[in-house]
Amino acid sequence: MSHTQDGSELLTGPGAGGLLGSAVGNSGGVLHSWQLDHVDHRPGRSTKALYRTQVSWPELDGPQAPAREELFGASAHIGEQEKDLYVAEQTLVMTDGDIDVRVWRYPHDPWLPMxxxxxxxxxxxxxxxxxxxxxxxxxxxxxxxxxxxxxxxxxxxxxxxxxxxxxxxxxxxxxxxxxxxxxxxxxxxxxxxxxxxxxxxxxxxxxxELPGRPLSRAVIDEGVDACRGEDLVALLDRLPASMYSVPLRPPWTDSVDFYAGIVASSVPALGPRLDALVREIREGLGSLEQRMDMRPHDVVHGDFYEAQVFVEDGRVVGLLDIDTVGPGRRADDLACLLAHLSVLADYGNAGRIDRAMQERVETAISTWHRTFAERVDPTELALRSAGVVLSLATGPHRQQETAWEAATEAIVRVAEEWVARARRAEAATRERLAQAQAQSQAPLTGQRPVAPATELTPGDDSPTQERRIDQIVQG
Structure with missing residues (x-):
């Protein structure tokens, strides 16, 4: 079997047909056609794939029976034993000594016995x-x-x-x-x-079943009227402190090298742009550590985006998929939502949503972004958003979308726009800090300055207060 180190070439190339034909024939069927439907590629480690096939079963349905659609899954592993394998009886394993490929007919997934x-x-x-x-x-x-x-x-x-x-x-x-x-x-x-x-x-x-409907549907139909940004933040703030003791949920930005590697392996021409993205995200977050505490102080959802939130009559009424709730930074959750929405809005450029829908989503992003940037540092918010968008760039190939190469490039461009926004936000912050420092070093004139309408108390020069001022500066 010709293959790359992790089996991706084997499971996504023409050779997959031979594997599927062997698996179907071993079960008494005849493979007529196949199409790659989904691929989960972990470069250098493993690959899992899902296929839609047309198969006939002469022994079950008779020799003249028409072919019917069947789903088949396949997994390729390199040099290590498969983990958490529960039911393997209805799978077929093929090997050439270096790589093992396991094929199964849906729903007999060997890792999901129920x-x-x-x-x-x-x-x-x-x-x-x-x-x-x-x-x-x-x-x-x-x-x-x-x-x-x-x-x-x-x-x-x-x-x-x-x-x-x-x-x-x-x-x-x-x-x-x-x-x-x-x-x-x-x-x-x-x-x-x-x-x-x-x-x-x-x-x-x-x-x-939760009440209401997903925010993913509501934001397309209603835009910013689907719910208030403040309510989205309040929903996250309700996550109990007791969940802080569970294992840390690493932010998406911790894995930007990994996601960039996946994207580059599917679209090599994007390699230089991906390298630049990873470098700017890494360096930007590193610079933030010089002026603010970047430790995980919050309890976060871990995968907070529009499909996970349910709304009704402009109110947030439900939250899904809490598998990853645990310690993290609030900016990670808020950035995750903005990242997903920004990719959704960009679908309008490719005609996947109409212009009116695109405008409603863009208005929601703009409005909610202002609210979120009052709560967390705007530079961190933009960099974290770029990291999540980069993870989403693996989707078109994984899901085998139509024209997935163009779709992948479009998502990379959205990530680049978030990095550019982070640069602007950081420049505004540094300018404000420089002005504040200059004012603090100005010579005393003996005149008492006019007090602000709201007195600042000790500690109000914290990052939270700085972010509030920064948001005002940026309008």
Whole structure:
């Protein structure tokens, strides 16, 4: 098998067809066509991929039966034993001595043993009943299943509905579900509007549906009227201090080299621009450490963006996906939201959202950015936003979007715009600090200065006060 060190070339190139054909044939089927749907590439370590295929099963459906769509997953690992592998019986492993490739038919993901128990309408009802969860008033009514997301080997989220009632089924590696349930209980007890856990069992967590609708939909339809920026900050401030004791959630900017490497491996022409981005983000954050405390003082969500927030009638009513709640910096969460929204707004340039939607999102970004920059340092906010955008640049290739190369370049450009904004913010801050220093060294005239309307108390020259003044200077 010809391959790169991490298997990415093998799983994303023409050779993947041979692997899939062998796996399908080993199960008694015939592969007619295949298309790469999703790839999770960790350069130098491993690659996981998801494929949409057309397969016929002569022994099951008869020799004349038409082909049907099937999903297949594949994983390539280099020189180390696969971790957290739970069910391997329905997978096929192929090797050439250097690299092992494991192929499976969805939903028999070897890392997610509960996935087959919730993917089929006739089985999910029994699974929920065994866990004491009942949907609609008529248990015999059909259950509809929608796959919200699936990351091979990592997690899946499905929505099961029956006669207007719905629950969300979060499937993960079994060793993680107990921790996730505990987090939900602790946050609910603190008054954070996260989904209620209805049941759970070894890698499956059943969550009650939140009220309202996702901010991702509301901001496109309503723009800044979807909710107030102050309410978004207040939602994060409700995260309880007790969660500060859990393991540190590294900020996205800690991994900018990693994400840049992924993007550069898929679009090599972007290499010089990615190198410059990484350098400016690193150097910018390093400079901030010279004038402010950069330690993690807050409890953060860890992946705070518009799809995770639910709103209703202009109010924030829910928060999803709290797996990464823990110690961090408030700027990380606020930057994560701005980064995602800025990529969404840029979709208007490619025609993926219409101009009116684009303008509503851009207005929301501008308004909420002003609010956020009053709470955290504006330079840090912009640099952290650039780092998150850079992580999003891995998405078009991973999700195999149409024209993913152009989409990747567009996201890199958005990251560059955030870095430019950080430069402007830092220049304004340094100018203000220089002016303040010059004024403090001015000779005394014997005249008493006019007192400000609000007296500054000792300590008000802290970074928080500096950020407030800086925001006024920038308008």
């Amino acid at each position: 996935l087959p128990r919730v993917c089929y309408p006739d089985i999910v009802g029994r699974t929920l009943a065994e866990l004491g969860v009942h949907l609609g008033p008529d248990p015999s009514a059909p259950i509809a299943i929608d796959v919200v997301s699936y990351r091979p080997g990592r997690r899946a989220v499905l929505r099961a509905s029956q006669e207007g009632a719905a629950v969300f089924l979060k499937v993960m590696q079994p060793h993680r579900s107990g921790e996730i349930v505990d987090r939900h209980h602790r946050l609910l007890a603190a008054g954070v509007p996260v989904p209620e856990v209805m049941a759970h069992h070894e890698g499956l967590v059943v969550l009650r």
